[in-house]
Amino acid sequence: MSVLIFVENWDGKFKKLSFELISYGAKLAEMLHTEVVALTIGAVENAELKKLGNYGAARIINAVNDKINVFDSQAYTSIIAGFARQEASTIVALSNNNMGKAIAPRLSVQLKAGLGAGVSKLPLGLNPFIVYKKVYSGNAFSHLVIKTEIKILTLAQNSFELIETPNNAVISTITAEWNPESIRTRVSEVQKQSGKILLTDADVVISGGRGMKSSDNWGPIVELAELLGAATACSRPVSDEGWRPHDEHTGQTGKIIAPNLYFAIGISGATQHLAGVSSSKFIVAINTDKDAPIFSAAQYGIVGDASKVLPKLVEAVKEIKGK
Template sequence: MSVLIFVELDNGSIKKTSLEAVAYGAAVAQTQSTTATVLAIGNADSNELAKAGAYGASKVLHANEAALSNENAMAYASVLAAAVQQESSKIVILPKSGLSDAMGARVAAKLGASIVSGVTELPDLSNGFQVKRSIYTGKAFATVEVKGDIKILGIKKNAIEAQEGSGTATVESFNPSLPDGDFTAKVINQEKASGELSLTEADIIVSGGRGMKGPEHWQPLLDLAEALGAATGCSKPVSDLDWRPHHEHIGQTGIKVAPNLYIACGISGAIQHLAGVNSSKVIVAINKDPEAPFFKAADYGIVGDVFDVLPRLTKAVKESK
């Protein structure tokens, strides 16, 4: 009857957003007087997976067949459904990602489960099983009663702080039989950005807009990002103009992020961009236009020319270290 938590891997390690899901799942398990079990799929070292115990998990099921080395939502969903049945789990926790979204929908259909996405708080058990979820791209919240026997909860990024403890989890091999139909589509090639921090995993993001005036003027922003150990992003017009690569596009039609700190440099603050960053814990806007819409959404604002402000910030960061 353990709470089951699916985690995603990156180069054999559990992703930050998945560690948040483990911490959330462990907290839910306490309310149910049960344990938290993690499911990891893909290549990973057992010692790395055992670190899930530091976030509250007691056991890790590791599915590591060669056929599962590439992300396959259909096959991964079958593995997750098999784990739910083996562990007799009534609550399943998923981190927020494109893969988890695709898996969650399939597992809900396979098991006849209830599914809720964008969950921001622990369940309220005072009157049934109710969860609070983010709606309208983070502009509002809804309280949802979950009535299914099996409940699948997709956790919003940064909804819970993953505090590392000192425990370790036992790691067990898990190799359920999978239908051939799960492999009718095959991944034949993967191209991943290397040498860069992932926007979805980054604690700090420094992002630029058309106020940076062109790709040749991007160095001050890159210098600040390097000093902070931050990932870099951009607005949609910037990626459309090919000033920056499209995988850096942040917004409603790009990547939605939830870092601890988001610094917007020369970005006016169109609603589509704000929809992609409004889950950030702290937002800093830098713009020479005091009427820029971003200032209304920002926690802190600096009115000034980015080419004057950024070098000063970079210098201050370096001096503080």
């Protein structure tokens, strides 16, 4: 018995969400009186692997094969399922991000294990096994019973605190079964931006809406983002108008994010927009309309014209940060 955690790595590095997942797994293992085994696929250096031990992983397995140079959901699933069987894991947990969403449902079928997707708390009960997850795009939450013996969980990003529980983890590097011939999808091209803070990783996000009036007015948003080490985002009308790129669209059909701090500037806060940002820990709204729904979701608000408020806000941040 064990809790198996599949931890994604990005060119051999982990991110905050990796440690959130291990912290979650460690607490879960404590509830079940068992241990956490962390599995990552693709070469990671020992110093980096050890970091997983700081959050409570008892054993860390690095499955490597120098032919692994691309993500394939079927190949990854069969590697993870293999370990889950070998370790007799009763829980397999992954992050609820692009990769987790591609793998977890396949694991559910392979291991005949019920899937709790996007859980945001530790289980509410173990027998029956009840998980807590959002439904109706954040307008409600559900208590979901997983009826199978093995359970697959994906953890919603930024929903669980990092908990340091240093563990002298045992690290093993093993060769992953990987047959390139069996991989039927072929990646022919990769287009990647570098140097930009990713919207899904950012602790602070500065987002502009239709109230910004034109793409020409984005200067202070970008400046504020730079000052706060934040990512920039926008509402749907803005990306539809082509004022900002589509990959900045946050909302129900765009990116769903959960930063610590979200600035909604000139965004009225339609249900569909809130569906993408309601998991933010703090929301700051700046809007001319004091009755805009965004103020019901926000903890801090300024009723005013963004074009007048933003420059002052930028100056204030410069002053305070300069001290």
